[in-house]
Amino acid sequence: MTSSTTSPPPSGDSTTAERPRVPFSYLDRQFADLEPYLRDIEAFVRTGDFTLGAALEQFERRFAEVCAAPFAIGVGTGTDGLALALRAVGVEPGDEVITTPNTFVATVGAIVQIGATPVFVDSEEGFVIDPTRIESAITPRTRAILPVHYTGNVADMPAIMDVARRHGLEVIEDACQAIGGALNGQPVGSWGAAAGFSLHPLKNLNVWGDGGIVVTHDADVAERLRLLRNHGLRDRDHVAVFGVNSRLDTLQAVVGNRLIDEMDAITRRRIEIAARYDEALSDLEPAVRVPERRPGVRHVFHLYVLRAERRDDLLRCLNDRGVEAKIHYPIPMHLQEAARSLPYGPGSFPVAEADAGCMITLPAHQHLVDDEVSYCIESVRRFVGA
Ligand SMILES: Cc1ncc(COP(=O)(O)O)c(C=O)c1O
Structure with missing residues (x-):
C-alpha cells in the first residue's frame, strides 16, 4: 500500500553510511508484509504451471487494460521487450533507429542487440526527445523512432507520430519508466506500433526480479512478439522464426497480479x-x-x-x-x-x-x-x- 502520513519503519538518526533517513529504494x-505474496506463491507452486502459465495470461490481460491496449505480451526484461518490439515491426540488422542520448543504456542496448544502429537526437526541456530535431536525423536507412518517456514524462507523441507518418517510419515507445502515463488522456503504449515496459524491482509497477511486457494494438505484431519471445515456436514441434527465450516468468506474474491492483x-x-x-x-x-x-x-x-x-x-x-x-x-x-x-x-x-x-x-x-x-x-x- 502507498503511504502519506503513516510512519516509515524506524531509521534513527542514520545517514547514507548506514540507512538513509529518506531512502531511494522502498x-x-x-x-x-510478505504473507499475502507468499500465500499466492504457495498456491501457484502447487499448480506447477511455471512456463507461460495461467497467471501470466491473467497479468497480460490486466496490464493491457491499464494501457487501454488489446494485447500485452510478457517478456524477460524491459530491454528484451524493446528489442523484440523492434524486430516484430520489421527492424533489421543495418537499419537505423532514432532515439535520444538522455536515457538509460538499455534503450540503446536494445537497438544494438538486434544489429541496428542507434542514431541520436537531442532532448528538450522535459528530458525527452526533441521532435523538432528528428527530421534532420532521418536517412534512407532509418526504419524506426524509439522515443523514451524518460523519468515518466511523456514524449511529444503527436509530433513524433506526425514525422513518422510522413517518412513511413515505425514508432516503438520506450515506456519502461512510464506505466500509467498519458498525453491528452491517451495512455503511453497506445501511440506507437508497440511499447516496452519494465517491471524491474524499482519501477513504478515492479516484480521480484527482472521482467518486462510489451503492449500493442496490432494483432500481427502481437502474434510475432508471442513467437519471438518463445524460440519462434508455433507449437511444440514447429519453429516459425528463430526467436529467443524471453518469457516473463509466471512466478513474477503472480507478484504482478497482486501489485497491479x-x-x-x-x-x-x-x-x-x-x-x-x-x-x-x-x-x-x-x-x-x-x-x-x-x-x-x-x-x-x-x-x-x-x-x-x-x-x-x-x-x-x-x-x-x-x-x-x-x-x-x-x-x-x-x-x-x-x-x-x-x-x-x-x-x-x-x-x-x-x-x-x-x-x-x-x-x-x-x-x-x-x-x-x-x-x-x-x-x-x-x-x-x-
Ligand atoms: C528508459 C529505460 N529503458 C529500458 C529499460 C530496461 O528495462 P529492464 O531493466 O527491465 O531491462 C529501463 C529500465 O531499467 C529504462 O529505465
Whole structure:
C-alpha cells in the first residue's frame, strides 16, 4: 500500500553510511508484509504451471487494460521487450533507429542487440526527445523512432507520430519508466506500433526480479512478439522464426497480479509528491530549477528530476543529511565508451550534455510519508540558503 502520513519503519538518526533517513529504494517498506505474496506463491507452486502459465495470461490481460491496449505480451526484461518490439515491426540488422542520448543504456542496448544502429537526437526541456530535431536525423536507412518517456514524462507523441507518418517510419515507445502515463488522456503504449515496459524491482509497477511486457494494438505484431519471445515456436514441434527465450516468468506474474491492483494509487501518490516538490522548490531559480511541465501530460514520476547549478555539491549535501538523492545519469549515451564507434563526441548534443551535468533526482516514491517529503524540501532549500 502507498503511504502519506503513516510512519516509515524506524531509521534513527542514520545517514547514507548506514540507512538513509529518506531512502531511494522502498522495497523493504513495500514488502514489509510478505504473507499475502507468499500465500499466492504457495498456491501457484502447487499448480506447477511455471512456463507461460495461467497467471501470466491473467497479468497480460490486466496490464493491457491499464494501457487501454488489446494485447500485452510478457517478456524477460524491459530491454528484451524493446528489442523484440523492434524486430516484430520489421527492424533489421543495418537499419537505423532514432532515439535520444538522455536515457538509460538499455534503450540503446536494445537497438544494438538486434544489429541496428542507434542514431541520436537531442532532448528538450522535459528530458525527452526533441521532435523538432528528428527530421534532420532521418536517412534512407532509418526504419524506426524509439522515443523514451524518460523519468515518466511523456514524449511529444503527436509530433513524433506526425514525422513518422510522413517518412513511413515505425514508432516503438520506450515506456519502461512510464506505466500509467498519458498525453491528452491517451495512455503511453497506445501511440506507437508497440511499447516496452519494465517491471524491474524499482519501477513504478515492479516484480521480484527482472521482467518486462510489451503492449500493442496490432494483432500481427502481437502474434510475432508471442513467437519471438518463445524460440519462434508455433507449437511444440514447429519453429516459425528463430526467436529467443524471453518469457516473463509466471512466478513474477503472480507478484504482478497482486501489485497491479495498486497501480492507480501508486501513480496518484507519486504525482502528489511531485506536485509538492514542484510548488515548494519553484522559487529557487537559478540555483535549482524545476523543469517546465507540458500541459496535457500525465507525468508519472518514476524519477523526480530537478536541474541544479552546483549539482554535485547539492548531491553531497543531501546525501550527508540522509536524503538518498541520485543522478540519472552523469554521462549521456553518446559519450559512453561503448558508443565510441558512433559518429558523435562532446558537443554533439548540447542539451543532453548540459543536463547530464545538472540533473539530480530526489526520492519521490509512493512509500514516502509527508514528513519525509518535507525534510527533502527543507534540505534543498537549506542548501540554496532560502
Ligand atoms: C528508459 C529505460 N529503458 C529500458 C529499460 C530496461 O528495462 P529492464 O531493466 O527491465 O531491462 C529501463 C529500465 O531499467 C529504462 O529505465
